[in-house]
Amino acid sequence: MASEGARKARLCHEIKSxxxxxxxxxxxxxxxxxxxxxxxxxxxxxxxxxxxxxxxxLLINVPNNYPFEPPLVKFVTSVYHPNIDSAGRICMNMLKMPPKGTWLPTITIETLLISIQTLLAHPNPDDPLVTEIAMEYKYNIEEFNKKARKHTKEYAM
Known part of the structure; x- marks a missing residue:
């Protein structure tokens, strides 16, 4: 378990960076x-x-046990995406503890945010939070792109 001082020093360094x-x-x-x-x-x-x-x-809640436990990250802005549900929760292995996930204490907030941004561009329809959107992404990408663009214009402008 990280001491409060070590946790704060690491977070301070990460935020400054x-x-x-x-x-x-x-x-x-x-x-x-x-x-x-x-x-x-x-x-x-x-x-x-x-x-x-x-x-x-997005909102990140950093647990007291960070970096030994992943932050809780959620979208505040509504997103039309197979790996992000209507509550803003994100389905991504890096946000889960092993053995189900791939979180490691060496992962930084920056790495996590870049990975989430990459997930936006490259959804993982094989591990969805929203099955209907995943099916649309897999079998009707044009319709998915149209809806995602429309949703983005409506909620993220």
Whole structure:
């Protein structure tokens, strides 16, 4: 288990790094100054995806046992996606503890956010949260793209 001091030092370092060298289209700030339990994220939709014109808000809740336990990440902005449900929950192995997931203490908030942005562009229909959208993605990609673009215009502009 990480000590509170080590946890805070790591989070402080990660947030400063995200602020000084943010990955393309991602900003991340603490909800309250000097308190790193909740982080607000703004993420641009990936270029070339049906989400590219949108800006999505996410909320990260960092557990006391971080980095030995993954953060809880959810979309605040509604997203039409097979791996993101209407409550904003995200189905992604990196957000789950082993043996079902692939979370490792070496994964940073930045790596996690880049992976979520990549998931937006490249859904995993074989591990969906929303089966109907996954089926549409697999068998009618044009319709999926049309609905995802429309949904993005409606909720993420």
């Amino acid at each position: 995200l602020f000084s060298k943010p990955p393309w289209g991602i900003t991340c700030t603490p909800e309250k100054e000097d308190i790193y339990n909740a982080l607000n994220v703004r993420m641009c939709g990936p270029k070339g995806s049906p989400y590219e014109s949108g800006v999505f808000k």
